[in-house]
Structures are given as C-alpha cells and as structure tokens.
Amino acid sequence: MVKFTSNRLLLFGATGDLSRRMLLPSLCALNAEGLLDPQIEIIGTARSEMDDQGFRAFARQSLEQFLPAERRGGLATFLNRLTYQPLDATDPSGFAALAEKVGKPEQGLSIFLSTAPSLFEPTIRGLAASGLANERCRIGLEKPLGTDLESSKHINDAVASAFPEDRIFRIDHYLGKETVQNLLALRFGNLLFEPLWNAAHIDHVQITVSETVGLESRVGYYDDSGALRDMVQNHMLQLLALLAMEPPVSYDATNVRDEKVKVLRSLRAVADGETVIGQYRAGAIAGQAVPGYDEELGKPSNTETFVAIKAHIDNWRWKGVPFYLRTGKRMPRRTTEIVVQFRQVPHSIFSGRGARTVPNLLVIGIQPEENITLSLMAKVPGLDRNGFALRSVPLAITMPDAFAGPQRRIAYERLLLDLIEGDQTLFVRRDEVEAQWTWIDAIRALWAEQQLEARTYTAGSWGPSAAIALAERDGISWHE
Structure with missing residues (x-):
C-alpha cells in the first residue's frame, strides 16, 4: 500500500443535500484551521449546469446556512479552491x-462518490477510462452500498475492477463521531x-438510535429500504462491533478492522x-402534530420505520x-446511546441493614450530546438509625466540557481528512x-x-408495545 496525501479532491454529487449540509461545511472548517494542504484543489461535479463562479456562490450560501460564522475563517481562500465540472455519469463522453x-x-x-447506487457502475467505468483510477487515486464511497448481500457484492465488484481494496474507503459517518472513537x-x-x-461481569447491552423526524426528503429511498437496512445494517452494527471486539494489536486500519469483522461473523442468526x-x-x-407514515408516503406500505432486535x-x-438493538423514526427524542449494564454484586453485605443495591450502569451518549455516565452505589448521608441506605449516583463526563479548546466537529471533517491522507x-x-449483510x-x-x-x-412514543415486551420478558427495561 502506497501512502500519499492527495492534492486534489473530487466531489461527486457536489450540489446535493449531503454536500450542502456536511461536505462543504466540513472542508471549509478544516481549511479555517489550516488542516488542508495549502495546495489542495476541490473539484465538484454533478448533473447541474453551472460554472466555477456558480458553484462558489452555491458553496457560500451553503456555508452561511450550515456552518457557524466562527468556523468560516479564510472563507475567500476556501472558495477560491473550488471549481466545478458538470457531468452526466451515464454519458461516458463527459x-x-x-x-x-x-x-x-x-x-x-x-x-x-455520493450518487445514486444505479450510477456507481457507469461512474467507475468512466473514471477508469479517463485515467482517474490510477495508482495515485483513491475513492470514498457513501452509502447505500446495495440493498442486500448480492447487490452489495455487485457494487463492490464494480468498484474493485478499477480500485484495489487499499484504495477503497467505505464511509459510515458514525465512525467519524468523537464519542464513537x-x-x-x-x-x-x-x-x-x-x-x-x-x-462474567456484563448482564446485557442496549444500543438505541432514535430519530424525531419522519420521511422528509427521503420518500423514495426509505420506503425501499426501511429501518433495518437504513440504520441497523451499517451504523448500529458498527457500534456493536466496536463495543464487542477483542483488543487489536495496535490502532491501525488492518488490526482494528480484523477484530470488528470477527464480531460480525460471530453474530447468531436471529430466531x-x-x-x-x-x-x-x-x-x-414536541407538542407539534405530525402525520403517520402512510399519510406522508401517500399509500399503504409494510415498510418498517422501527425495529427492535435481541442479538x-x-x-x-x-x-x-443479549444485545438489544432499537431504532425508529418519530420517536420522542433524537438520541444515539449505548447502555452497558453490569451484573449485580454476587452478595450484598448491606441487605441485613435494609439496603438494596442496583447494578452499575455505563451510558455512552453519542448524539445529540456527547457524554459518558457511570452509575455507582453510594451511601446516603445520615446516621443510619432506620437502616443503611444506598443510592445509585452518577459519575458524569460531558465530553465538550471535559476538554477546553477543541471545537465540536462535524463527523465528516475527520473522514474527509482521513480520505485525503489515506488512513x-x-x-x-x-x-x-458482507458480514453485516449476511446477518441482515x-x-x-x-x-x-x-x-x-x-x-x-x-408518533412521539417509543415504538410498539411488543418492543417493550421483547426486553421485559427477560426482566430488562429499555433505558429512556
């Protein structure tokens, strides 16, 4: 594997929603901090007809809308890095x-590469034919990468025809979040x-990814996908793999990913x-009336917007x-969190004095707030004349407060920088x-x-009552 830092970045889908909300703001923020190579040029491409100045105006508008003003330092310099070339990926001549x-x-x-899955193959062919897939080129792939194992293999085979594995960067933006790392x-x-x-020490684990939003602009994609393929197949299984993997020999791409894939291959088929x-x-x-999925979609559908799994x-x-996974749309609040419940102490020396112990709980909040909370048993202050009282008290670390100085970053900042630098x-x-798709x-x-x-x-509830029963029949309650 040849390591190199790119001095060109080519953005497919450069006028799309992901580019507006995440990619351009991330790159501008990196530029403001001097983290981009001074020589790097950023070329946008999409179907939209515009010239360099039009794309710069588009970028400026996106940055003013989605990037805080204090992170837009050197905006003029950043905009001057941008150029644009319109392209219809289905037309090889372009x-x-x-x-x-x-x-x-x-x-x-x-x-x-952030395009519709149907454009992956013609795009890869076009890149290879035009000399943009040589040994000094690498490619980052935004999901969705297929709808099942077979289609995923088809896409990966197409990409592998032009790029070897050590130059393919499959993106899961959750892995760019600070708390996930x-x-x-x-x-x-x-x-x-x-x-x-x-x-021996952990009773169970819960992973919850809840959203308050409904379909928004993803009507066509989501109804063909559903919660299992949209959230569980990628984000949640990656969280599970990081949580459960064995210690890697070192923190590098090969060793970390070797251990993750062992976990994914160890998942038992769901019964x-x-x-x-x-x-x-x-x-x-939040007090606002919202329509049902069938109303938003405009037709009946059996697509799941919620799924709970005992893995x-x-x-x-x-x-x-057991690992309890839960994700859904139109939930009471937006959150991504991991809950690790340890086992009860084997024998409580305080039970004869009327004290009750509860298991220690580790809660790792990923979004919207990044925090880590560990609950411990502590004695309630007092003279104990009516018994020895214990209470679970939290030791909480709010990550942004724990470190003075570092900015709260968009996950794509790290991922784009790693793509450019080849990590x-x-x-x-x-x-x-493929291990994820096999299980799904x-x-x-x-x-x-x-x-x-x-x-x-x-809408506004924590899902069907059957999901509560899924955990409660094991004597477990979802953390809410």
Missing part, C-alpha cells in the same frame, strides 16, 4: 472533460473497564420472536449476553460489509417466511 478539469495531481487524487479509548485506555468487559417491527401513525412530537454474539467473551482505520472494509439478509428472510407485519405505534 469524463474526458472531467479529467481535464481535475488535471494531473502531482501528489494524488481523492474521490468522494471514544469507545476504543474507554475500553483500551483504561484498566478499569477491559478486565470487566465480558459475559423467531427476537425481532419487532413497527410503523408510526399520526401523533405529536447474540456467539464467542468466548460474549456468550449468553483507512475509520472506514469499513469489504468483508465487514437472514433477518429479512425470516420476516418474509413469517409474513411479519409492521405493528403500528403513535
């Missing part, structure tokens, strides 16, 4: 003009946790009764520990993707076999 616009990067070219620091940088991070699917109906979010990892470390550690390898496809096959219908739930 790639020659794109290659001319890109020029011959002395150091290398990084490509960020802090999972590794928490586990492997503290002797306190790793000796207890196993079935009958271990999943619940739901679809929201009209309700209220198991069949390996030495986690045998017998694959926070990107997903092909065998990971088995769940969907089970649903099809059972003809499982999505249960309705009111």
Whole structure:
C-alpha cells in the first residue's frame, strides 16, 4: 500500500443535500484551521449546469446556512479552491472533460462518490477510462452500498475492477463521531473497564438510535429500504462491533478492522420472536402534530420505520449476553446511546441493614450530546438509625466540557481528512460489509417466511408495545 496525501479532491454529487449540509461545511472548517494542504484543489461535479463562479456562490450560501460564522475563517481562500465540472455519469463522453478539469495531481487524487447506487457502475467505468483510477487515486464511497448481500457484492465488484481494496474507503459517518472513537479509548485506555468487559461481569447491552423526524426528503429511498437496512445494517452494527471486539494489536486500519469483522461473523442468526417491527401513525412530537407514515408516503406500505432486535454474539467473551438493538423514526427524542449494564454484586453485605443495591450502569451518549455516565452505589448521608441506605449516583463526563479548546466537529471533517491522507482505520472494509449483510439478509428472510407485519405505534412514543415486551420478558427495561 502506497501512502500519499492527495492534492486534489473530487466531489461527486457536489450540489446535493449531503454536500450542502456536511461536505462543504466540513472542508471549509478544516481549511479555517489550516488542516488542508495549502495546495489542495476541490473539484465538484454533478448533473447541474453551472460554472466555477456558480458553484462558489452555491458553496457560500451553503456555508452561511450550515456552518457557524466562527468556523468560516479564510472563507475567500476556501472558495477560491473550488471549481466545478458538470457531468452526466451515464454519458461516458463527459469524463474526458472531467479529467481535464481535475488535471494531473502531482501528489494524488481523492474521490468522494455520493450518487445514486444505479450510477456507481457507469461512474467507475468512466473514471477508469479517463485515467482517474490510477495508482495515485483513491475513492470514498457513501452509502447505500446495495440493498442486500448480492447487490452489495455487485457494487463492490464494480468498484474493485478499477480500485484495489487499499484504495477503497467505505464511509459510515458514525465512525467519524468523537464519542464513537471514544469507545476504543474507554475500553483500551483504561484498566478499569477491559478486565470487566465480558459475559462474567456484563448482564446485557442496549444500543438505541432514535430519530424525531419522519420521511422528509427521503420518500423514495426509505420506503425501499426501511429501518433495518437504513440504520441497523451499517451504523448500529458498527457500534456493536466496536463495543464487542477483542483488543487489536495496535490502532491501525488492518488490526482494528480484523477484530470488528470477527464480531460480525460471530453474530447468531436471529430466531423467531427476537425481532419487532413497527410503523408510526399520526401523533405529536414536541407538542407539534405530525402525520403517520402512510399519510406522508401517500399509500399503504409494510415498510418498517422501527425495529427492535435481541442479538447474540456467539464467542468466548460474549456468550449468553443479549444485545438489544432499537431504532425508529418519530420517536420522542433524537438520541444515539449505548447502555452497558453490569451484573449485580454476587452478595450484598448491606441487605441485613435494609439496603438494596442496583447494578452499575455505563451510558455512552453519542448524539445529540456527547457524554459518558457511570452509575455507582453510594451511601446516603445520615446516621443510619432506620437502616443503611444506598443510592445509585452518577459519575458524569460531558465530553465538550471535559476538554477546553477543541471545537465540536462535524463527523465528516475527520473522514474527509482521513480520505485525503489515506488512513483507512475509520472506514469499513469489504468483508465487514458482507458480514453485516449476511446477518441482515437472514433477518429479512425470516420476516418474509413469517409474513411479519409492521405493528403500528403513535408518533412521539417509543415504538410498539411488543418492543417493550421483547426486553421485559427477560426482566430488562429499555433505558429512556
């Protein structure tokens, strides 16, 4: 593998929503901090007809809307880095003009591909034919990368025809979040946790990704996808893999991803009764009335907007520990969090004095707030004449408050910088993707076999009551 820092960045889908909200603001923020190579040029391409000045005006408007003013330092310099070349990816003849616009990067070219899945193959062919897939070019791929294992392999084969694996960067933006990376620091940088991070000491784990939004602008995509493929297949399984993996030999792309894929391959096939699917109906979010999924879609559908799963990892470390995964739209609040509940103490010396102990709980908040909270048992102050009283008290670390100075970053800042510099550690390898799809496809096959219908739930609730029962029959309550 040849390491190089690119001095050209080519953005496909440069006029799309992801570019407006995330990519251009991330690049501008990196530029403001002097983290981009002074020589780097950023070329945008999409179907939209515009020239360089038009794209710069588009970028300025996006930055003023989505990037705080204090992070827009050197805006004029950043805008001058931008150029634009219109392209219809289905027309092979257009790639020659794109290659001319890109020029011959002395150091290398990084490509960020954010297009419809149907355009992947013609885009890769066009890049290869125009000389934009040589040994000094690497490519970042934004999801969705297929709808099942077969289609994912088809896309990956197409990309692999022009780019070897060490120059393919599959993006899961959750891996760019600070608190997700802090999972590794928490586990492997503290002797306190790793000796207890196993079935002997952990009772169960919960991972929740909840959204308050409905379909918004993703009507066509979401109804063909559903919550399982949209959230569980990528984001949630990546969180699970980081949480459950064995200690890697070192913090580098090969070793970290080797350990993640072992976890994903150890996932037990989900059994009958271990999943619940739901679809929201009209309700209220934060006091505002919102329509049901069928109303937003404009037709009946069995697509799930909520899924809860009881998962198991069949390996030495986690045998017998259930992992409860839950994600849904139109939930009461937006949150992504991991809850690790430790086992009860084997014997309470305080029970004879009327004290009750509860298990320690580690809560890792990823969004909207980044924090880590560990609940510990402590004695309630007093003279104990009426018994010895214990209470669970939190030790809380709010990550932005713990470190004075660092900015709260957009996840894509780190990922774009790693793409430009060629660090694959926070990107997903092909065998990971295929292990994820293998597990997801088995769940969907089970649903099809059972003809499982999505249960309705009111917008603003935590999903169907059956999801509560999924955990409660094991004596467990969802953390809310």
